[in-house]
Amino acid sequence: MKAAKARGTGQEVKHVEAGDVVEALNKISKGRMVMDWNEVTAGTNPYVVMKTSxxxxxxxxxxxxLIFGDKHKRVARIGVGMTLTESVIELASAMKLDLLIxxxxxxxxxxxxxxxxADYLPLYGLALIEMHEAFHGLHPGLTLLHGHHKLNTNIAFCGIPxxxxxxxxxxxxxxxxxxILARLEGLMGRDIDxxxxxxxxxxxxxxxxxxxxWANPAKLFSGTPDSPVKHILHFFPHTGFSLEHLKLALQMYPETDTIIVSISRVREDHPFVxxxxxxxxxxxxGNPHSVEILENGLPLAYALELLLPGIEIFLLRERITAVSLKDVGHHKMVEYGREMAETHLVPGQPRAVQIH
Structure with a gap:
């Protein structure tokens, strides 16, 4: 841990290098991080995987x-988030963060x-680290939140990373x-949302x-609230988990009485249901993807705090909303949007009649 004078304050601010953060993440992930780019080119790291449709x-x-930035870059303020977007980058800029994970x-x-x-991140002096598969299965938090102790975990079921x-x-x-439904309702703070x-x-x-x-609460699609629960299979449909995978899992664990899916959702008429x-x-x-910042991001942030004492760590949580176009409330921007559409995008097109 190093210290330097904060500009204009005379106070010492602790900092590390970006490479030190990768080392900390390597400790947290039990050696799964890419520490040398040769691991990528030689294909020796099993957590370097292609995702494709x-x-x-x-x-x-x-x-x-470390995806972007110099491993010797000075880091005093770190942001931990789920998904990199331009909104996250702009918030990091406003907060004068040094590194995003x-x-x-x-x-x-x-x-x-x-x-x-290369054109965007240097404007704000940002370095960038990603984890994903290297973080999966490291802690039992997702299962505990959903009311069960995990006995076995496979992070590449049927050979799919x-x-x-x-x-x-x-x-x-x-x-x-x-x-389980009541547990999720209370633990996740849905009343606050x-x-x-x-x-x-x-x-x-x-x-x-x-x-x-708020739009994605936990739901019970089969069984009743009074149905007994003991033996649980818990998976995530968006990872490529198929109905055949479910049938195989039930053969492996025939005592199963309850299936939980979380992070991604299925609807009531899905073949799983x-x-x-x-x-x-x-x-x-169970929980939707929008709270994974709490399920996985929060444990990671606290682990970093333990390994990098004195470094400021922030949790970056995006909040996504939607509103019917007829209900957009900021009238100046409504008029702006209409003018751009009617004057420049589809000139001469008559305005649609509003039905209330």
Whole structure:
């Protein structure tokens, strides 16, 4: 740990180098970080993986390590987030952060407002680290929040990197499916999210305003709130987990009585749900992706605080809202948007009649 005089204050500010942060993350991840770029080119790090939907030019390589910036860069203020966006970059700039650590893989332009990192991040003196697969399975937080002790975890079920499957047993205080729903409602602070949303609706005058976390509560799609819970399978549908994977998992763990999916969601008519009903299993949709900053980001931030005492660490949480176009409340910007559309984008097009 080094110290330097803060400009104009005479006070000492502790700092480390970006490489020291990678070392700390390597300790947290039990040696999964890329410490040498040869691990990428030689393919020796199993947590360097390609993610693709086979759309030409849209694949991305996950590289858990320092993606942008000099490893000797001075770092005193770190932001921990989930996904790199231009909003995160601009907030980091305003807060004078030195380094961003994000969970999800990053890609030029897609993660940086349509422009390359090399043109954007140097404006604000930002270095950038990503983790993703290197962080999966390191702590039991997601399962504990959802009411069970994990007994077994596979982070590449059926050989697919990131296709995580947890097998667990219910906590002593969790007896029913309703207990899990109530546990999530209380632990995740949904009352705070609701109060914030109601206040924003009133302030903006936007009655139809919705927010990602509040709009996605935990739900019970198979079973009843009184249905007993003990043996649990917990997975994440967006990782490539298929119905065949579920059938295989149930063969491996035939004692299962409850299925939990979280981070990503399924709807009530999804084949997972229909299969659970057919087999008489409880099916719970748990926390949405929008709270992973709390599930995974918060433990990571506190671990860094333990390893890098004196360094300022901030949790960067994006809040996503939506509002019906007819309800946008800021009238000056409504008129601006209409003028741009009617004068420049589709001139001569008559204005649609508003139906209330």
């Amino acid at each position: 086979n759309i030409p030019g849209k694949s991305v390589m996950e590289i858990p390590g 994000v969970h999800h893989p990053v890609a030029d332009a897609a993660s940086s407002g349509g422009v390359p990192f 990131g296709n995580v499957l947890h097998q667990g047993i219910a906590l002593e205080e969790v007896k029913t499916a309703g207990d 609701y109060n914030m949303l109601e206040a924003e609706r009133a302030i903006r005058g936007e009655a139809t305003l919705e927010e990602a976390t 229909l299969y659970a009903r057919e087999k008489g299993l409880n099916f719970i949709v």
